Amino acid sequence: MNTTTVDREDLRTLVAETLDLDVAEVTDTADFVNELDVDSLMALEVMVVLERRYAVKLDEKRLAEITSLENAHRLLTEALEKKG
């Protein structure tokens, strides 16, 4: 198994669960803040949940970059590649 792959559908389910949304609402590009009403508290919670599930450490400075599923996927993939 390639450990550096983040399954996009798994990630979508995880994000939807964390944000208390239907999976269908979390489209690839739906903006977390403007379209899904994610506030700074929820953003931090998403970050912690992602770190726990994928066993990576994400840089707090990049919290603002987690604006959509697509961006979260990219950030996680990068973090996993760095981890090796």
Next chain:
Amino acid sequence: MVSTALTDTITEGTDQGSRIFTRSFPASLEVFDGHYPGFPIVPGVLLVESCAAAVERVLALPGHWAGVRSARFLTPVRPEADVVITVTDKVRENGDVDYKCTVTTEGIPACTVTLTYSEIYVSGAASTGLEVGQGAQVGDIKKILPHRSPILLVDRVDSLVPGESILARKAVSANEPFYRELATTQAFPWSLMMESWCQSAGVLVSTENPNPDVLTGDVMLFGGMRGVEFHRQAYPGDVLTHQASVERMVDGTAVMTGQTFINGDAAMTVGNITLARRPATELTGQ
């Protein structure tokens, strides 16, 4: 006479087939004396407790309230506000039954809560790596937290590593106001065990930046919780030992995780809880 009961004021109605419950939080409620002096808001855990009371009226055979799968607090509820609880649906996962509740206050969403019910309490992991008596000296907890009687639910800090972890305790007593209307053989409410854990976590995140007064400092708000599991109930005479550690802390918002023990047995596991400090003026708009 002020009421100390947590959920006796719930009334039931129906709305298009779904069961709705209304509860009021009169300004005379004793908990407002301490949460917070000069700036009363309903503790988030009491909204959760109210949801549990509503669910337990919906269920024929409730089993045990076994935990909080998730909760998210959206708007603080002020005294005199009515809240409406709608028990929306039921999901089964691994034999557990989940009930999702939505809570509104004056028509605005206040919180969403998903509660887990189970036939039995599942045991929690035993304590690992608790180090008592290490770290910083804390001193008077009232100089760190804004909570006051009857809702100051941390008695002593055993150890604290700033920015990392805390070990604190709370002795449950028949003499506290919540037992005025309860038999001493009844369990300490889960909501108060959660509140007590959160306050311990609050000491940890506030120790380097104390917040004893919400009027000049910040209001400590409950952002949400996830994966809270109940294992063993507490009774008068028990000492709760709370262990909490910081997962993430950014700009006054902290995500914390940990456990509560009674005599070394796990009583509660906290997957994560989000706490936030916000200036009171931000909430009142004044």
